[in-house]
Amino acid sequence: MRWWWIPLLLFALFLGVAAYQLTQPKDEFVPSAMIGEPLPAFDLRPALEGMPGLSSEDLRDGKPRLLNIWASWCVPCIAEAPQLERLRDEGAEIVGVAIRDRPEDVAAFLSRYGNPYTRIGADDLSEVQLVIGSSGVPETFVIDGEGRIAYQHIGDIRAEHVPRLLAELRKAGE
Amino acid sequence: MIAELGLAALWLAAALAALQLYAGAMAQRGHAGGLAVLVRPAAIVQGLACAFAFAMLLWLFAITDLSVKLVATNSHSAKPLLYKLTGAWGNHEGSMLLWVAVMALSGALIALVERRLPERTMLATLAAQAFVGLGFYAFLIFSSNPFERLVQPAAEGLGLNPLLQDIGLALHPPTLYFGYVGLSVAFSFAVGALLTRQVTPEFARVMRPWVLGAWVFLTLGITAGSYWAYYELGWGGWWFWDPVENASLMPWLAATALLHSASVLAARDALRAWTIMLGVVAFSMSMLGTFLVRSGILTSVHAFAVDPQRGTFILVLLALYIGGALVLFALRAASIAEGERFSATSREGALVFNNVMLTAILGIVLLGTLYPLLTEAFDVRVSVGPPYFNPAGAFFAVPMLLVMAVGPLLRWRRDSLGRIQRPIVLCGVIVLATTVAALAIGEMSILALLGLALSAGLAVASLLPLRGRRLRRVPLAVWGMVVAHFGLAVAVFGMASETAFSQERLAAVTVGETVRVGPWQVTLTEVLPNAGPNWTAIEGHLAASYAGGAPVELDPQSRSFWAPVQQTTESALATRWNGQLYAVVGSEAREEGAEARWQLRLWWKPFVTFIWYGGVLVALGGAIALVGRVGADLRRRTVRRRAAERRAEGTA
Numbered sequence: 105m106r107w108w109w110i111p112l113l114l115f116a117l118f119l120g121v122a123a124y125q126l127t128q129p130k131d132e133f134v135p136s137a138m139i140g141e142p143l144p145a146f147d148l149r150p151a152l153e154g155m156p157g158l159s160s161e162d163l164r165d166g167k168p169r170l171l172n173i174w175a176s177w178c179v180p181c182i183a184e185a186p187q188l189e190r191l192r193d194e195g196a197e198i199v200g201v202a203i204r205d206r207p208e209d210v211a212a213f214l215s216r217y218g219n220p221y222t223r224i225g226a227d228d229l230s231e232v233q234l235v236i237g238s239s240g241v242p243e244t245f246v247i248d249g250e251g252r253i254a255y256q257h258i259g260d261i262r263a264e265h266v267p268r269l270l271a272e273l274r275k276a277g278e
Numbered sequence: 279m280i281a282e283l284g285l286a287a288l289w290l291a292a293a294l295a296a297l298q299l300y301a302g303a304m305a306q307r308g309h310a311g312g313l314a315v316l317v318r319p320a321a322i323v324q325g326l327a328c329a330f331a332f333a334m335l336l337w338l339f340a341i342t343d344l345s346v347k348l349v350a351t352n353s354h355s356a357k358p359l360l361y362k363l364t365g366a367w368g369n370h371e372g373s374m375l376l377w378v379a380v381m382a383l384s385g386a387l388i389a390l391v392e393r394r395l396p397e398r399t400m401l402a403t404l405a406a407q408a409f410v411g412l413g414f415y416a417f418l419i420f421s422s423n424p425f426e427r428l429v430q431p432a433a434e435g436l437g438l439n440p441l442l443q444d445i446g447l448a449l450h451p452p453t454l455y456f457g458y459v460g461l462s463v464a465f466s467f468a469v470g471a472l473l474t475r476q477v478t479p480e481f482a483r484v485m486r487p488w489v490l491g492a493w494v495f496l497t498l499g500i501t502a503g504s505y506w507a508y509y510e511l512g513w514g515g516w517w518f519w520d521p522v523e524n525a526s527l528m529p530w531l532a533a534t535a536l537l538h539s540a541s542v543l544a545a546r547d548a549l550r551a552w553t554i555m556l557g558v559v560a561f562s563m564s565m566l567g568t569f570l571v572r573s574g575i576l577t578s579v580h581a582f583a584v585d586p587q588r589g590t591f592i593l594v595l596l597a598l599y600i601g602g603a604l605v606l607f608a609l610r611a612a613s614i615a616e617g618e619r620f621s622a623t624s625r626e627g628a629l630v631f632n633n634v635m636l637t638a639i640l641g642i643v644l645l646g647t648l649y650p651l652l653t654e655a656f657d658v659r660v661s662v663g664p665p666y667f668n669p670a671g672a673f674f675a676v677p678m679l680l681v682m683a684v685g686p687l688l689r690w691r692r693d694s695l696g697r698i699q700r701p702i703v704l705c706g707v708i709v710l711a712t713t714v715a716a717l718a719i720g721e722m723s724i725l726a727l728l729g730l731a732l733s734a735g736l737a738v739a740s741l742l743p744l745r746g747r748r749l750r751r752v753p754l755a756v757w758g759m760v761v762a763h764f765g766l767a768v769a770v771f772g773m774a775s776e777t778a779f780s781q782e783r784l785a786a787v788t789v790g791e792t793v794r795v796g797p798w799q800v801t802l803t804e805v806l807p808n809a810g811p812n813w814t815a816i817e818g819h820l821a822a823s824y825a826g827g828a829p830v831e832l833d834p835q836s837r838s839f840w841a842p843v844q845q846t847t848e849s850a851l852a853t854r855w856n857g858q859l860y861a862v863v864g865s866e867a868r869e870e871g872a873e874a875r876w877q878l879r880l881w882w883k884p885f886v887t888f889i890w891y892g893g894v895l896v897a898l899g900g901a902i903a904l905v906g907r908v909g910a911d912l913r914r915r916t917v918r919r920r921a922a923e924r925r926a927e928g929t930a
Contacts (some may be wrong), residue, residue, distance in 0.1 A: 108551065108611040111559070112604040118648065119597055121655055122569070126589050144866075179434060204814075229807040230814040234838065235866055 460492025
């Protein structure tokens with residue numbers, strides 16, 4: 105056999121492996137670096153009159169909660185609003201952090217799309233958002249009763265994500 | 279309406295490519311009849327139609343037409359116009375359309391200007407070009423339609439990957455694509471020549487400008503990409519051996535080898551089969567690169583949008599084109615004899631040696647890139663990085679640099695080392711002196727030491743072909759070689775110096791604190807939040823002074839984008855002639871009751887900029903040679919025409 109068949113053989117080998125690999129499923133789950141880390145200390149003023157603000161102390165009373173990062177100007181936040189309501193109806197306590205928002209916009213958003221929150225803090229400079237490793241809105245964290253981050257959900261919550269969030273919340277409470 | 283016009287133009291171009299392929303193939307079998315005359319016009323109109331389709335896509339992005347899916351998922355009405363336009367190719371569908379458009383336009387250009395090849399080889403080349411084009415048209419129309427409409431227009435776009443909102447990266451993909459596509463032309467020439475068994479020096483001269491052009495763009499693209507990765511990714515490195523980086527390096531290595539072997543074929547009628555082989559391999563490497571980054575088959579830090587269905591489509595195209603060309607090569611290689619003989623110590627000998635070294639480095643990179651893929655088939659996850667690539671690559675690069683210094687001084691066909699004894703001794707002395715000087719400065723790795731010494735030797739050696747000649751008489755092609763080889767020496771010096779002398783400091787500092795790195799003193803003056811049109815950031819303000827001089831202000835940022843969600847690091851650079859200070863600000867570390875501390879990462883990288891100056895010089899050398907070659911061709915053509923006119927006058 106002459107050398108000019110060798111490239112073809114190597115190429116055939118590559119094709120075989122690549123074709124096999126393409127049929128294998130890929131794992132899309134990307135674990136966050138913040139999982140297991142304690143929340144840094146913060147104290148946010150209320151984002152809405154008549155509702156309490158949010159501090160890191162509030163999240164250390166032994167009860168696991170969902171911490172939802174959102175904003176009234178965020179379009180996907182509208183999409184996830186019904187799922188937050190559903191999570192609350194299933195018994196989850198949800199606290200919110202409103203990013204770069206105004207009280208009147210917050211009030212308008214909540215009266216239009218529902219208010220699932222027990223507390224909302226106003227993060228006017230994205231300071232809390234930056235230090236807890238959130239890079240966008242919306243984003244949802246599961247915080248265990250000791251104030252540690254147990255789970256991070258990036259992007260809006262869709263119906264199929266609700267069971268996983270509830271399961272993570274239960275796990276964080278154990 | 280605009281989207282539909284674009285799609286219609288795309289279909290028209292596809293139909294013309296089919297016609298071009300059919301007519302070209304029939305002409306090979308000798309019964310094309312009147313069809314053969316259609317091949318050139320079909321190629322020209324196909325190029326125009328495809329360019330029109332791309333222009334329509336640009337228009338859609340310019341006006342942010344959110345009823346088009348591609349625009350809605352990749353653009354945003356708030357973006358600056360420049361990034362709206364670059365967004366047209368900053369995504370899978372748009373970049374594939376750009377690829378096809380450039381390829382179709384090159385086909386049109388060949389059809390318009392190329393008159394030197396035998397007509398049959400020319401038609402076979404255009405048919406091969408149409409065959410490659412058809413696959414990409416099918417890919418666009420059936421699997422990645424850039425003009426797809428949404429049933430319901432979107433209210434707002436999702437934005438463009440923020441990493442791509444950067445002028446460097448906006449220009450980086452098209453630059454690389456011109457390179458890839460130029461290689462597709464070389465591929466079509468190689469297939470055409472194989473089909474008609476016409477592998478001649480004339481063929482090499484016709485193919486060479488295309489390879490040169492592609493190579494210049496690849497060089498620029500790789501250089502720009504490396505600098506972008508260096509300042510944007512924030513980790514302070516300039517080459518990661520990431521699959522995406524390798525995807526552009528592999529075609530460059532193959533094209534570099536092809537360029538040199540085509541020169542041997544053009545000048546001496548040797549290395550016929552080898553040149554054809556490299557023509558096939560060079561384009562195969564650009565296809566392979568596309569496949570690797572588009573299919574999601576390999577995990578990469580660059581992480582493109584991935585889709586196994588598209589991966590399968592490209593794999594089928596790969597099998598057809600590369601498999602087909604390799605079968606053709608295996609069948610025909612015997613009948614294109616090797617041509618002229620030469621002795622080992624000659625210009626050809628040196629070129630062959632470096633061709634083999636380049637091919638070996640290509641093999642090393644290819645193996646390292648594909649190895650994780652292979653082991654994953656057996657459920658073992660490995661990642662191959664610098665500890666493999668650096669020494670393995672250097673093992674072949676070192677002898678290559680040595681021969682590169684001497685090769686251009688040798689004569690064609692047969693020469694003796696005795697004749698060039700003095701330049702060899704001169705380079706040897708420079709290499710030794712540099713080694714001693716470097717050892718005196720401090721400890722460094724053996725690779726860095728070799729790099730420093732060889733770059734000094736090569737820099738001097740690369741200028742020697744100009745010695746004793748009247749500089750204004752030296753042909754542009756020789757100037758190009760000198761500049762390119764000198765540029766490589768500059769780049770190697772930058773790499774070695776960065777490896778040998780870099781200093782790094784990682785510190786958690788409070789505002790007002792000062793950190794030293796190398797000759798620099800850096801003070802953190804304040805940290806402030808900052809916000810842009812679609813991001814928020816923490817921004818550190820640093821005052822950096824070099825050896826006690828006046829301070830420069832640096833503002834590195836850690837940015838967060840929300841459409842789509844992504845975190846990026848904007849490093850800040852202070853550039854001096856002898857290197858760069860590289861600063862990154864990280865997250866805050868706050869302890870109870872204590873003052874806030876910020877993570878600050880600083881590097882002092884002596885002469886790191888020489889890497890990219892060198893890259894640009896290499897590309898410049900290629901461009902000079904290209905101008906020289908094309909100019910010489912044009913002159914020859916004018917001389918021939920004048921002679922024909924004189925003959926016509928004489929007979930009249």
